[in-house]
Amino acid sequence: MFKEIKISTSKKNEMIDITSSVEKVVNASGSDSGICVVYVPHTTAGIVIQENADSNVQKDLLNALEAMIPKINFSHAEGNSDAHLKSVLVGKEKTLVVEKFSLKLGKWDAIYFAEFDGPRERTFYVKVVEG
Amino acid sequence: MFKEIKISTSKKNEMIDITSSVEKVVNASGSDSGICVVYVPHTTAGIVIQENADSNVQKDLLNALEAMIPKINFSHAEGNSDAHLKSVLVGKEKTLVVEKFSLKLGKWDAIYFAEFDGPRERTFYVKVVEG
Amino acid sequence: MFKEIKISTSKKNEMIDITSSVEKVVNASGSDSGICVVYVPHTTAGIVIQENADSNVQKDLLNALEAMIPKINFSHAEGNSDAHLKSVLVGKEKTLVVEKFSLKLGKWDAIYFAEFDGPRERTFYVKVVEG
Numbered sequence: 001m002f003k004e005i006k007i008s009t010s011k012k013n014e015m016i017d018i019t020s021s022v023e024k025v026v027n028a029s030g031s032d033s034g035i036c037v038v039y040v041p042h043t044t045a046g047i048v049i050q051e052n053a054d055s056n057v058q059k060d061l062l063n064a065l066e067a068m069i070p071k072i073n074f075s076h077a078e079g080n081s082d083a084h085l086k087s088v089l090v091g092k093e094k095t096l097v098v099e100k101f102s103l104k105l106g107k108w109d110a111i112y113f114a115e116f117d118g119p120r121e122r123t124f125y126v127k128v129v130e131g
Numbered sequence: 132m133f134k135e136i137k138i139s140t141s142k143k144n145e146m147i148d149i150t151s152s153v154e155k156v157v158n159a160s161g162s163d164s165g166i167c168v169v170y171v172p173h174t175t176a177g178i179v180i181q182e183n184a185d186s187n188v189q190k191d192l193l194n195a196l197e198a199m200i201p202k203i204n205f206s207h208a209e210g211n212s213d214a215h216l217k218s219v220l221v222g223k224e225k226t227l228v229v230e231k232f233s234l235k236l237g238k239w240d241a242i243y244f245a246e247f248d249g250p251r252e253r254t255f256y257v258k259v260v261e262g
Numbered sequence: 263m264f265k266e267i268k269i270s271t272s273k274k275n276e277m278i279d280i281t282s283s284v285e286k287v288v289n290a291s292g293s294d295s296g297i298c299v300v301y302v303p304h305t306t307a308g309i310v311i312q313e314n315a316d317s318n319v320q321k322d323l324l325n326a327l328e329a330m331i332p333k334i335n336f337s338h339a340e341g342n343s344d345a346h347l348k349s350v351l352v353g354k355e356k357t358l359v360v361e362k363f364s365l366k367l368g369k370w371d372a373i374y375f376a377e378f379d380g381p382r383e384r385t386f387y388v389k390v391v392e393g
Contacts, residue, residue, distance in 0.1 A: 002295065002361050033133065034393070035168055035260055037297055037357050041368025043313040048219055051174040056206035057215050064216045067201035070329035075318035084319050085326045088310055088352055090219055095168050095226045095357045097258045099133050104256060106172025125366060127359045129297055129393030131165070131260030164264065166299055166391055179350055182305040187337035188346050195347045198332035221350055226299050226357045228389045230264050235387060237303025262296070262391030 001029035001128040009118035013066065015048060015058040016113045019105070022096075022126050026103055029128040034098040039125040044083035044117035046090040047124070052110030065089065065116075083117035090114055098128060132160035132259040140249035144197065146179060146189040147244045150236070153227075153257050157234055160259040165229040170256040175214035175248035177221040178255070183241030196220065196247075214248035221245055229259060263291035263390040271380035275328065277310060277320040278375045281367070284358075284388050288365055291390040298358040298365060301387040306345035306379035308352040309386070314372030327351065327378075345379035352376055360390065 003025045007016060018038075026036055038047050051057045065086050074081035094111070097104040105111075113124060134156045138147060149169075157167055169178050182188045196217050205212035225242070228235040236242075244255060265287045269278060280300075288298055300309050313319045327348050336343035356373070359366040367373075375386060 002359065002366075035166070035258060035297070037359055039357075039359050039366070041366075041371060043311075043319075043368065043370050049174075049223060050215060050219060054207055054209070056208070057174075057212065060205045060207050060212040061216060061219060063203055064201050064205075064212070067203050068199065068330065070326050072325055072329050074322045074326075076316055076322050077318070078316070081319065081322040081326070084312060085323060088312060088323060091222060091353060092311060093357050095170075095224050097133065097168055097170050097256050099258075104133075104170075104172075104258075106174065108174050109172060125359050127297060127361075127366075129260060129262075129391060131262055131391075131393055166297075166389060180305075180354060181346060181350060185338055185340070187339070188305070188343065191336045191338050191343040192347060192350060194334055195332050195336075195343070198334050199330065222353060226301075226355050228264065228299055228301050228387050230389075235264075235301070235303075235389075237305065239305050240303060260391060260393075262393055 003126045004123050007122045009115040009120055011118055013062045014115040017110050018113050019111045022111050023103055025126040031098055031128050031130040032101050034130040036096045036098050037127045038094050040092040044087055046087045046092045046114040047094045048090050048112045048114045049109050051108045053108055080117045086116040134257045135254050138253050140246035140251055142249055144193045145246040148241050149244050150242045153242050154234055156257040162229055162259050162261040163232050165261040167227045167229050168258045169225050171223040175218055177218045177223045177245040178225045179221050179243045179245045180240050182239045184239055211248045217247040265388045266385050269384050271377040271382055273380055275324045276377040279372050280375050281373045284373050287388040293360055293390050293392040294363050296360045296392040298360050299389045300356050302354040306349055308349045308354045308376040309356045310352050310374045310376045311371050313370045315370055342379045348378040
C-alpha cells in the first residue's frame with residue numbers, strides 16, 4: 001500500500017503531527033503485521049518521531065536545531081543551507097513497526113512532519129509492506 | 132516476527148550493546164533474507180550503529196553529543212530537552228539487512244541502545260520482515 | 263534482492279552520488295512495489311539523501327558538519343572520532359520507497375555515499391524487499 005499525502009505548512013520552522021494520517025494508511029492497508037515507511041520527498045524538511053504530550057518539546061527542538069547551525073559562510077545561492085542541514089540532521093525517512101493492524105509506537109510517540117523552509121505546499125509518502 | 136525486549140540502563144548517558152539480542156530474534160525468525168527494524172518506543176533514547184572495537188568511540192560520541200547541546204533556555208518543564216534533542220540527532224529506529232539467516236552488519240558494526248535520560252527501565256522492538 | 267557495491271573515495275570528506283547504482287539494483291530486482299534499504303557497513307561514513315541540483319548544497323553540508331564537531335578532547339586513539347560522530351549524525355542506513363518498478367524519490371533527491379574518513383576503498387549494501 002502506497003499513499004502520497006499533501007500538507008500545507010505555515011511557518012519557516014514548524015512541526016506538524018501527522019500520526020493520524022499515517023495510521024489511516026496502515027488501517028486501509030489491512031496489514032496485520034509489517035513495516036511502514038514515512039518518507040519526505042523534499043530536501044529542506046524531515047520526519048521526526050517525538051513526544052506529543054508537551055508542545056514545548058517541539059518548540060525546544062526547533063530552537064535547539066536553529067542554535068546548532070554553525071556561523072559559517074554558506075555557498076548555496078538559494079540561502080537555505082540551514083534548512084538542508086536540519087533535514088540531514090533529523091532525517092527525512094523513518095521506518096515504523098506494524099503489529100496487530102496498527103502502528104506500534106511508544107506511549108508518547110507522535111510522527112511529525114518537520115518543516116525547515118516554509119511556508120510551502122508539501123507532500124509525504126506512506127508505504128506499508130506486509131510481512 | 133516481532134519481539135519487545137526489556138533493558139535496564141544505569142547512567143544518565145550510556146550506550147549498551149544489544150547486537151546479540153537483535154541477532155537472536157533474527158535467528159528465531161528463520162528468515163533467510165529480509166530486513167530487520169530496531170525501534171525504541173521512547174523519546175529520550177535512540178539506536179546507534181557504531182564501532183565496538185574500542186569503547187572510547189562510544190565515550191567520545193556521548194561526550195561530543197553532550198558538548199553539542201546549545202546553551203539556550205529550554206521551555207520543557209521536565210528539564211530533559213537535551214535528551215529529546217540527542218534522540219532526534221542519533222535517531223530512534225534503524226533498518227538492517229538480513230542475508231543468509233543473519234544480520235548483514237559491517238566488520239566493526241554493533242547495535243547500541245543509546246540512553247540519554249537514565250537510569251530507567253526501557254524497551255526496544257525488533258521486527259523482522261522476510262523478502 | 264541483495265547487492266554489495268564497491269566504491270573508491272578520494273578525499274577526507276566527500277559526498278558521492280550513488281543514485282544510479284541503487285536504481286540499477288531496484289531495476290534488476292524486478293520488484294514493482296516494495297522498499298529499498300541502502301546500508302553502509304562502515305562506522306566513519308554515512309548515507310545522505312539530499313539535493314543534487316546545486317553542488318554547493320553538498321559543499322555547505324560537509325563544511326557545516328565539520329564546523330559542528332565540538333572542540334573537546336577525544337579519547338579514541340585512531341584520531342578519527344570526528345568521522346564517527348558525523349556518521350552518527352547523518353546516519354548510515356536509509357529506507358526508500360519502491361513504486362512502479364522504480365525508486366520513489368523526490369524531484370531533487372539524490373542518494374549520496376558520505377565519506378568522512380577517506381580516501382578509502384568502501385562498500386555499501388542495497389537490499390530490495392517486495393511488498
